[in-house]
Amino acid sequence: MYNTEEYEYEAILQRMLDRVPDDIDKRPGSIIYDALAPAAAELTQAYIDLSAGDDLYNVDTATDEYLTRGTAQWGVNRKQATFSVRKGTFFDSTGAGIDVAIGSRFFIEDINYTVTERISQGVFKLTSETSGVMGNKPFGALLPMEYINDLATAMLSDILIPGEDEETDDQLRERFFVEINEKPFGGNVADYRQMIRALDGVGAVRITPVWQGGGSVKATIMATGHVPPSAALIEQLQEQVDPVLFAGQGLGLAPIGHTVTLTGVDWITINITTTLALDDDTTIGQVQQDVEEVINAYLLALRQSWEVDAPLVIRVAPLESRILTVSGVVDVNSTQLNGSATNITLTVDQVPQKGTVTLNE
Incomplete structure (x- = not known):
């Protein structure tokens, strides 16, 4: 708005000089010229600042916290970084699986993991203490932060729920325009896409309406990082969207009467x-x-x-x-x-x- 020629220094100074009577010396170096030039420079800077302010308060040009606040006014919130959930296996000296205490901490490649849930004998879920995709990267031998009786080997393996970095400005801006233009409402395809895409661990989703008759919906998921999701992630998402034991009752994010089946893509x-x-x-x-x-x-x-x-x-x-x-x-x-x-x-x-x-x- 303020980046046109009329707001440039030379144009502002000339308009100011034009208001001075012609019988007064207005040449460069004259008293009136030297008095008006600094004021014109300050006005030019003020217009530059106003233009920058306009950019910060429009979603298509805003950045950082201004973009976050701008999209939030429309109900589109920046996705925060999440923590990776991994599979850990623990063995004694004979190779038999052993249980470790919930809350036990391990590290690998300078990333710490905390044991958060038991899956089976010697198999546990571990959550990265570092948010973002860094928690998805290491695989291999874990070392305990404190001594654990009978523990001989600890291994970090499958990514159960991938960690995600905080959404970038470009990603947020792109998602904002998609969601604003899709017009989601009452369980339509756009509503399901936005609802499921916003869940942790989801990188992309395709919705198949009327999958097995009226009221049935199939949602096919790709995990963060553009990879197939783990069974644990699909199970978690299913409980959030439409719990299996209460299918169609509206106890998840899905509307009452909609039976939603979540599945993942395959390699x-x-x-x-x-x-x-x-x-x-x-x-x-x-x-x-x-x-x-x-x-x-x-x-x-x-x-x-x-x-x-x-x-x-x-x-x-x-x-x-x-x-x-x-x-x-x-x-x-x-x-x-x-x-x-x-x-x-x-x-x-x-x-x-x-x-x-x-x-x-």
Whole structure:
């Protein structure tokens, strides 16, 4: 609003000088010029500050706390960082599972975990003490913070409920415009999408209405990080949305009379074979890792589009185009996906992951 030419220093100063009678010296260096110039500079800065203020109070340009407050006025709140819930197994010196006390603390790679719930003999849920995706990363041997009788080995394994970082400005702004424009109401598809997408651990969701007749709804989930959800996450979400023992009674987030079934996407492994022409100074071994990285990036991009574009199609042409960007690769041909030279179309409930990558020369 205030970033047009009329609010620039030269324009403001000129308007001020125009108000001074012409029989007074208004040239640069004159008394009146030197008196008005600092005032024009201050007014220019004031308009700059006003323009910045306008940006902070509009959702499309606001940042940080101003964006948080702006979207909250419409009922869209910034997602806060959450804590990863992991599977931990504990063994004695004979290899038998042993129980540890709830509240016991362990660490791995400078991240601490607290035992929060027993699953079975020697198997427990551990919650990261560090919020965000960092709690999803380590796997392997845990070390106790304090001595535990009979404990010989402790292992950190499955991600039961993934931790999430705080929503970024761009993510919040994108979600705000989607939710404002979708017009959710009374259990329609948009209402379910927003309701479930806002739950911890959910990265994306697809809603299938009238799944098994009137009043039935199927929600297919992808977890944070664009990966299939764990059984523990699906169970937790089911209890939040429509508890199994009280299905359709409105004791969860779902409206009364709606029976909601939550399920997760499944991996489908894509094994890739292709033939490369390389420049004279490059070997297959030198490009193997880079080729696998561009394949991973392609499959991740597909998973990121799953909520809108499912069923996904793994196409040979864009895959070969990405491989051609790898330094040292001159040409790509004879690419096969799971033994076939054709594209692979997945079901709505499937997402791709990289399997073996065989490169021929």
